[in-house]
Amino acid sequence: MLVEQISVFIENKKGRLSEIAEVLAQNNIDISALSLADTDEYGVLRMIVTDPHKAKKALADHGVIGKVTTVLAVAIEDRPGGFYEALTVLTDNGVEIKYMYACVSHEKGKALMILSVENPVEVEKMITQSKDGITNPSAIYRI
C-alpha cells in the first residue's frame, strides 16, 4: 500500500536528531519507522509518522526543511525467504528501488518494509497482483 513519508534535511551535528524527535513529541506525533542516510556533513532523515503534514509544519517552524512524498509499505512474511520473495516481484518487473528500510508491524507474522520507487502507484498494483498481497494502511498509521 501507499503511505506518506516525511523526509527532513539534517546536519551532522550533535543534538540535531533529538531536536527533531522533541518537536514531534511536543506535537503528539508518533514515529513508526525511521531511517537516516548521511554523508560526513549532512543527511536525510526519513520517517513514517502519524501525521506527516502536521510534522512538516511543526518542523518548519523550527527551521527544519521537510518534504512529504509517497512511498510503498510492503508486508513481508516473517519467515526465512520472505524478504527474497517480495524482492523478486520487483526485480522481475525491472523496478529500481531508490532506498528502503524496515518498519515495525503490529500484524502478527508480518514484517513491514518501506520502499522508495519512481512510480509508487504502478508498483503498488504490481505487488497487489502478486500472492503476497498488501497490508492494511491502519496497521501502519496507528502504531
Added chain:
Amino acid sequence: MAILHPEIETLPREEIKKLQSEKLVWQVKRMYENVECFRNRMDEKGLKPEDIHGVEDLAKLPFSYKQDLRDYYPYGLFAEPLENIRRVHASSGTTGKRIVVGYTDNDLDMWSDCVARMLKAIGLSDKDIFQVSFGYGLFTGGFGLHAGVEKIGATVIPMSSGNTSLQIQTMVDFKATAICCTPSYAMYLAEEVEKAGVKDQLSLKVGVFGAEPWSESMRHEIEEKLGIKAYDIYGLSEILGPGVSCECEYQCGMHVWEDHFIPEIIDPDTGEVLPEGSTGELVFTTISKEGFPVIRYHTRDICSLEYAPCKCGRTHIRMNKPSGRSDDMLIIRGVNVFPSQIEEVLLDFGGNEITPNYIIKIDRVNNTDTFDLDVEMSESMFTDDLKSITKTEKAITEKLRSALGLGVRVHLVNPKTIARSEGKAKRVLDLRKL
C-alpha cells in the same frame, strides 16, 4: 642603491607638477577625440579639453570605474586603433565578466621601465638571476616582471607559478638571486624550503611580492625563512599591472611613478578630494599610457599618500599599503572575488525562489587561504534522495569553481542558521589575521 633615472626620479616636486600638467592636457585631448565613454562624460559635465590647463584642473574631470571596462568590453575604451595595440592582458578568474586592457609599444616600454626602476631601487643589477614565479598569461604579473628584469640586464628564469618542488630545485640549481610571486605563495615556498632543509643552498637575496594583501609579520617570516629582504610591489591591470608603485630600499611606502600616474585620495562616498595625508580611496590618472588610458579611475583600494621626500632621494609620492577596500571585493589566494558572483551562481539553485542564504568564510591556515561557503538548504534544493542532494552540492561547487577560477568548499547547512542582520545577512566572515 642605484637610481635608474635620477633626472626623473629625483625631480623637484614643482617640476613633477609641470611635467604632469603638460601630459595631462595631452592625454585629455586625445582621449576626448578617441574614447567615446570619456567624451560623453566630459560633455555631460559641459567640459571641453581646452578647459583643462594642468593638474590644478584634475578634480574637474569625470571619474571612471571598473564597470566601464565591462560596458565597453572588449576594446571600447582603447584610445589607439588595434593595429597599434601590441598586447592585451585580461583579468583572470571570472568568466563572462572579464576585463581587457591593451598596450602599445610605448606602453610596454614604459611598463618595463617602471619595473626596472624598482629592481634598481632594491639593489638588483645585470649580475642577478631573477626567478619570475608570477603566473604567465592573461594575468599581468608574469610578463610584467619579466620585461623589467630584462630591462636591467639581469637573467630571467620564466618559471611561472605552481609546482613547488620544481620551483625550489630551480632556485637552487640555477642559483636564483631574486624571486617574485604572491606573498602567500612566498610563505608556502619558505616553509617547503625549511622542510627540505635547503635554505643554505639558496643564493636568494631579495624577493618582490604583490598582487594580494600581506602584513608586516608575513614580511618578517618570509625574510627570516628564506634569508632575503622582501619588497612590496603594487599595481592593477587597469592602470598598468605590477609596477605602478613599489618600495625602495627604505621600505617606507611605495613610490608612485608620478611621471606616468597621478594619484589622488578621495572620499569614496562623496567623490571629494581629501586633504594631503588623509586616508581614503585611491584614484589614478594615467598620463603617459596610449593604448588603454584612464582618467581618475577608482581603484577601490583604501590608503594614504606621503608627500615628503624619501631618504632614498626620490621625490615621487609614496603610497602606504592599502588597508582595505571601498567595495566588497575579496582577494582569496590572489584571486579577486565579489560576493555578487557567488550570488549569481546560487540563484540558479534557488528555483523560482530567492537566492539561497549563504555566508563566505575565509581563513588562513598554514599560510594558505581557506575558502568555505555555507549555503542554507532550501525547499527547491531538498529532496528525500540523498544522492540528488550530493549532486546539487557538487554542481554548486563546480559552477563556483568555473565562475570564480578558484576552488571552494561548499557546505549545506540547516535553514535559518546563518545570521541575518537588519534583513541583510552578513555575507563574509574573514578570519585572516593580516
